[in-house]
Amino acid sequence: xxxLIVALIGALMxxxxxxxxxxxxxxxxxxxxxxxxxxxVERKGERAVLNQAYAxxxxxxxxxxxxxxxxxxxxxSEFAGALAALPERPxxxxxxxxxxxxxxxxESSVEFEKILVELRERAAxxxxxxxxxxxxxxxxYNDRLSLQRAQRVGQELTRLGxxxxxxxxxxxxxxxxxxxxxxxxxxxxxxxxxINVR
Amino acid sequence: xRHIAAAAVLALAVAAPAQANDVxxxxxxxxxxxxERDGKRxxxxxxxxxxxxxxxxxxxxxxAGVTFSDNSMLSAGPNSVLVVxxxxxxxxxxxxxxxxxxxxxxxxxxSGKIVxxxxxxMRVRTPAAIMGVRGxxxxxxxxxxxx
Numbered sequence: 001x002x003x004l005i006v007a008l009i010g011a012l013m014x015x016x017x018x019x020x021x022x023x024x025x026x027x028x029x030x031x032x033x034x035x036x037x038x039x040x041v042e043r044k045g046e047r048a049v050l051n052q053a054y055a056x057x058x059x060x061x062x063x064x065x066x067x068x069x070x071x072x073x074x075x076x077s078e079f080a081g082a083l084a085a086l087p088e089r090p091x092x093x094x095x096x097x098x099x100x101x102x103x104x105x106x107e108s109s110v111e112f113e114k115i116l117v118e119l120r121e122r123a124a125x126x127x128x129x130x131x132x133x134x135x136x137x138x139x140x141y142n143d144r145l146s147l148q149r150a151q152r153v154g155q156e157l158t159r160l161g162x163x164x165x166x167x168x169x170x171x172x173x174x175x176x177x178x179x180x181x182x183x184x185x186x187x188x189x190x191x192x193x194x195i196n197v198r
Numbered sequence: 199x200r201h202i203a204a205a206a207v208l209a210l211a212v213a214a215p216a217q218a219n220d221v222x223x224x225x226x227x228x229x230x231x232x233x234e235r236d237g238k239r240x241x242x243x244x245x246x247x248x249x250x251x252x253x254x255x256x257x258x259x260x261x262a263g264v265t266f267s268d269n270s271m272l273s274a275g276p277n278s279v280l281v282v283x284x285x286x287x288x289x290x291x292x293x294x295x296x297x298x299x300x301x302x303x304x305x306x307x308x309s310g311k312i313v314x315x316x317x318x319x320m321r322v323r324t325p326a327a328i329m330g331v332r333g334x335x336x337x338x339x340x341x342x343x344x345x
Binding site: 020021022023024025026027028029030031036037038039040041042043050059062065075078079080081082083084085086087088089090122123124126128130143168170171172173175196198 | 262263291339342344
């Protein structure tokens with residue numbers, strides 16, 4: 001009796017472990033600038049590398065990934081709902097600072113007007129303000145200065161009527177120079193704040 | 199004048215301060231869309247923050263798009279179930295990790311700063327496969343298994 005129950009449970013476990021998966025499809029798309037990245041699809045030790053525009057991989061009845069080439073039209077009809085729901089791409093604006101300060105250059109004020117226009121066109125806009133420095137001082141000083149610059153721009157955006165809860169500030173220090181330089185070099189074009197409208 | 203204009207623009211967006219555990223925000227919500235969080239089913243709309251472990255569920259008429267803090271974007275078509283399994287992002291260093299699962303339905307993905315900093319740090323799982331993302335845009339579809 002006991003052995004029968006054990007056998008029965010064992011049989012049920014085997015049945016439960018038979019994987020039921022639906023068919024799946026993955027397709028790589030070119031980005032807005034035409035660049036195509038890479039997706040690696042893995043299934044039970046099988047790997048498929050997709051790195052061409054509209055290269056696809058299909059899994060049918062739990063098969064290993066099968067390579068396929070789709071057309072733009074296939075993708076647009078098959079994925080119409082998901083593609084139409086992609087949020088509007090984030091857009092970046094740059095404002096510049098005087099050396100070693102959180103004071104903006106005169107020209108940068110003009111950029112704020114463009115930012116307000118961009119905000120008006122979005123349904124639920126939020127803003128990320130990202131400060132950057134040149135490579136003149138020490139890293140930790142630059143981390144602090146870059147955040148201070150971002151916060152300074154955040155205050156300016158608040159003054160223009162954007163709720164503080166919709167603004168986040170970040171400091172990237174000297175990690176992301178627009179113009180690559182050796183350490184210790186002053187470069188006005190790197191003393192900037194990026195305003196990312198999303 | 200421009201103060202008033204900006205305030206009017208943002209009146210739609212509820213001025214809820216971003217919380218530390220918010221990892222993204224719903225930017226697009228059409229038709230029936232819910233977020234399942236801590237066992238509760240919350241109706242979703244544009245401007246709603248998204249957190250790690252949230253499940254986004256769209257109805258037959260629904261679709262939704264989320265922008266994450268690193269500028270990654272995910273959007274789900276109708277009849278979809280999408281889970282944000284794991285999300286971390288350091289806005290100073292850009293180090294982070296992003297794992298999401300599409301249980302069923304359709305998904306469009308645009309990778310962001312996490313993948314730019316660390317190729318492969320974003321993964322999308324489906325019932326049958328794992329996709330490692332190396333800086334790209336792609337779409338995924340998962341049909342429900344035949345009974």
